[in-house]
Amino acid sequence: MQGYDQFKSVDIAVVGGGVMGAALAYWLRRMDPTVSVALIERDPTWTYASSALSAASIRQQFTTRVNIEISQQSLALLRSADWLCVDDDRPDFCLHEGGYLYLAGALGAPVLREANTIQRSMGADIALMPPEALRARFPWLNVNDLELGSLGLSGEGWFDGYRLLTALHTKARQLGAQAVRAEVVGMTRTGRRIDTLHLTDGASLSASMVVNAAGPWARAVGAMAGVDIPVDACRRTVFVMACPTPLPGFPLLIDTTGFWIRPEGAYYIGGIVPADDAPNLPLEPDLDSFEAEFWPALAHRVPAFESLRVVRAWAGYYEMNTFDHNGIVGPHTEMDNLYLMNGFSGHGMQQAPAVGRALAERLLYGEFRSLDLRPLAYDRIEAGRALRELAIIG
Ligand SMILES: Cc1cc2nc3c(=O)[nH]c(=O)nc-3n(C[C@H](O)[C@H](O)[C@H](O)COP(=O)(O)OP(=O)(O)OC[C@H]3O[C@@H](n4cnc5c(N)ncnc54)[C@H](O)[C@@H]3O)c2cc1C
Structure with missing residues (x-):
């Protein structure tokens, strides 16, 4: 892995520090402490971020195997907060299994x-x-x-989603993820690769891999790389x-x-x-x-x-995937170094712990290990092959 040089160059740049981006940054550093990770968030108070405005509820009542599996893994992570302890501080997600x-x-x-x-x-x-x-x-x-x-x-049931968000940030930073307070305003692309991210203050950052974790703003971030992501x-x-x-x-x-x-x-x-x-x-x-x-x-x-x-x-x-209302996770097919964790359409808070882990595996090892998220790949959109999930809460 390449070195980290004052925000100029990182292995993995995550655009968006809501619950998705924070979960990914955490798992990346936990799995590989040598990988340099920049978690870029324009608003550290999350005024408009879905993660801060969520109803933070979790269910098993989906109709696709992949969504059920994601929730089961996230539930296991929410039931015990040990993985997010920082020193003596053990976050309490106040999980209430009310059904x-x-x-x-x-x-x-x-x-x-x-x-x-x-x-x-x-x-x-x-x-x-x-x-x-x-x-x-x-x-x-x-x-x-x-x-x-x-x-x-x-x-x-339901839990304290804001506590999950802040606990993920705190732990990710403790493990060495770099929190960058800036807005990504543009990208330079050469062929199938994003070379550089341009930030609000005029700074730029190059990254081997770029992850779009921009929630409801995923389409705008995708457009910076010249690709369309069907999220409204x-x-x-x-x-x-x-x-x-x-x-x-x-x-x-x-x-x-x-x-x-x-x-x-x-x-x-x-x-x-x-x-x-x-x-x-x-x-x-x-x-x-x-x-x-x-x-x-x-x-x-x-x-x-x-x-x-x-x-x-x-x-x-809601970061609504207008194609089939399910998450879009993994590489963008038109690009070699752009990855997506977008479009969770009202169920992303509960999915973040498990999706963050699985995508970190995909980035570091080239394959999903804990959870096969291939049904959520972007190629289904390109192929016009919708993932049929009947239990969407509008
Ligand atoms: C009212 C409501 C109720 C919900 N209820 C539930 C529920 O019960 N259960 C459930 O599982 N989910 C629920 N959700 C959905 C869940 O909250 C979202 O799926 C989840 O929070 C998405 O997280 P995210 O990190 O992708 O997006 P966000 O939390 O929106 O984070 C994206 C971040 O990217 C940043 N950003 C965007 N563009 C840029 C840029 N160019 N440069 C830098 N930063 C950028 C934004 O500032 C933002 O902080 C609900 C959502 C809402 C709105």
Whole structure:
């Protein structure tokens, strides 16, 4: 590996220091302390980064083997924070395995049944529940129009994503990753290689390998190298709500209408798929949608939510892969030294620990070892071969 020379030249430059870039930097240095890694982040406070605005929940209820496997590996890493200890400081991710509950009417029930077969074949602890069983377990739930529910009995829930992000940064730096506070504003490309990254302050950096970890801004970073990455920044509003009636055992609920809601401390957080999903909308919460769309659906499903009160709201971007709503991981086919970890479409927080490890293997050893991420390769986009994942939360 080549030496590190005052930010002029590194082995691996990671563009974007959200949870994905930080996880990669960590695993690279952990696997090979001789490899020089620059983690380039323009905003160390992550004001607009998805990782700081995430609902940070984790599930096994996907329908593709690769997404289930990623979550299972990430879960194992989240259950024990030992790998991110710095001296005596052991981060607490506050993982709460409260389960996801997917609900379906007549139309959606066959999909839940098909998904369950795949999930259980991979050891996921997911139970299908008819309406009577749902009513018995969740007496506050309106099951009248339901045919089936799918509940994660263990291995699903929510955690402190911001703590994961900061712990990854701290540990990556302790292991020797170089945190570079700058914006990448351009790239010089020769043939199939990126030679140089140009930074905001006029500095430049050359790297043997460049990784696009720019989250919702992945397309803009790809364009600097002259390649298209089908990722749009799609705004999602998260409402923080108070409900006066206690609803014990409330899981992360995914309704037939597509809304999601889960407990967060003394409150609930939740959101819906917006009617206007144009890319790059300003990051202001869409407050009007609460009364018009969200609240009626909430009150229908859980009558006690009739008396909900919105406490506050925020908005963040999903880094939406407009091709098939799954992550894009590995080399870009038109380039020899550009790698991608993009397009996780609303499930990247839970995927970062395992994806970071697997991509680090791909970069250092030329192959995935802990987890075969070839189904997420960019070549599927080039070939028009979508990865069919049915459990996407819009
Ligand atoms: C409202 C909401 C709810 C979500 N809920 C969940 C959930 O429940 N579970 C789950 O798993 N996932 C969830 N997600 C998705 C998850 O948060 C993201 O998939 C994940 O955070 C993506 O991480 P990232 O590092 O790729 O992107 P980001 O966190 O956005 O990081 C990208 C970074 O790149 C930097 N950057 C961009 N361009 C440049 C440049 N040119 N130069 C330097 N730096 C640059 C940015 O400043 C940013 O910090 C949610 C997302 C949102 C918005």
